[in-house]
Amino acid sequence: MSDRGEVNPERIHTLAVHTDDLLDALEARERTDRNVVLRVLPPFAGRMRARLHIVGGGEEDGAVHFHPGVFVAPIPTYPLVDDTADELRAAESYDIESHRAAHERAVERWRETVRARLREEVNLHDAQRREPSTTLRVGYLG
Template sequence: MAESDDPTAIRSIAVRGDDLAAALEAEMRSGGDAVLRITPPFSGRMRARLHVPGDDAYDAPAPIHVGPRELVDEPPAYPEPAETEDALRADPDAEYTRERHRERHQDAVAAWREAVRECVVDEVTLATDDEHRVAVTLL
């Protein structure tokens, strides 16, 4: 399909799991405004890449921003450091150390990022004039 200024030319978007997890993590941890951005010109298959909006100025047509929660169905709870600490302190086979706590929390966050990949929706509605639905592919 040829490139177009019309976002309804999009039939599917592809997003890297790492980009989606990073955007969702930013939102869950700090209320950040990271999004997945689809940049024109538009065609049938498009990439949605991690983006943090700022004072961006765009010519028409503007990129489409998709919030990370729109791309996941019931994401797992983000692991909090205090929860990781409590679990480590409750483990009778491990002595608590700051280093062990840091390692366990890093492992918990890595497991969370993998779990996010399992929650990706099959379709999403893009914010266009006619609420255009497209397929979602995880890379």
């Protein structure tokens, strides 16, 4: 006999999130129009892994979707390619290779800042959009 609680996400008390999945999800949302989330699939248990997922049409699998931003407080501004170019031009040191390298460094600094701002807890309400809220502990992998 199946435990009806297996479909109740309020059974979850701890989420495991790979830091690279979180960073990739945040970056994809900034750079594209894709709806990238961290997803937890039923059956639900006390400890669950949230995995990177691109939301497509018509999905109704009982999954819980977390916007990656709920894991970071506050979310730093993502560096724009044009801003990096403007900074180099202002310093009169622009060329394509220096632009590429400078932007890679800016993105790496952004990723380091996100890692420093990871939240230890998130609310299930943030994903489910309903009350009452259940607080979940978050453990980061990698």
